[in-house]
């Protein structure tokens with residue numbers, strides 16, 4: 482089925498500078514574009530190359546390509562503390578620095594982060610108001626590790642949480658489900674909605690990867706939010722079948738029970754087999770199939786309303802193929818592009834005797850969550 486699919490991006494997001502540096506002798510920032518290869522894992526090239534592959538594949542001719550307005554300062558306060566925003570802006574206006582753990586930034590990153598969050602909100606808004614069927618936000622910097630008062634893990638504003646809070650105020654959406662399949666734990670989103678029963682947060686992540694040592698299966702939310710936070714830690718080396726099993730056994734039943742009005746996916750690609758910051762075994766077919774399952778659930782539960790928001794993914798060569806697969810699935814349009822290493826990663830999947838352990842762990846979690 483072909484859909485009206487939005488793709489929200491802005492070249493300025495690729496200019497967020499995660500390594501402090503110069504081009505020749507000009508300090509990077511404002512009107513000086515960072516060099517293409519910064520040497521830092523959180524490089525703009527993974528995202529730019531995804532957009533470029535979508536261009537050359539011809540897919541973008543059928544999508545609704547848009548930019549968006551940055552979120553304004555008042556909206557940022559729906560999630561973030563005033564003191565944090567001031568500290569962020571001051572550092573951004575004064576050459577950049579290290580704003581939090583694993584959160585280096587350059588001159589002007591405050592404005593770029595507001596634009597990145599604005600792209601997320603715009604994608605949510607057009608889907609909620611029915612202008613488009615579904616949408617993708619190529620947000621950079623990402624957002625799912627960011628706390629109300631602290632930047633961390635390359636994240637400076639909580640893009641998804643901001644979009645939800647702003648949409649609740651402006652459009653009036655009720656229950657929203659956030660599924661985070663970035664390979665790292667979605668700790669920021671979990672924290673922000675910890676005591677809320679109107680936002681279901683589910684994170685699939687590599688056990689103990691980031692935040693370092695974190696598993697989270699006992700963290701189910703508190704107060705009104707008890708039972709509305711689900712963590713699915715998976716063991717290093719988990720592949721296509723384990724992820725799909727977790728989606729089928731836990732994510733889909735949890736969505737069914739929650740009955741969302743909107744589904745948002747924190748769409749990181751760093752569970753792919755070539756990522757330098759994790760140790761999982763997914764391929765473009767895995768992202769395609771997970772998107773298919775979640776879109777199906779959205780069709781069943783909330784008139785297809787699905788928004789995907791870009792998070793991590795650090796291999797320049799491979800993220801574009803995983804991203805294109807997601808976009809093909811969202812739009813229902815298949816291009817001629819072939820993933821050059823799909824076959825190789827499929828042959829490297831864990832065999833049955835090892836997958837058995839992972840399935841058992843997922844089954845245990847499933848019964849613990851009463852699903």
Ligand SMILES: [Zn+2]
Nearest residue numbers: 663665751793
């Ligand atoms: Zn990640």
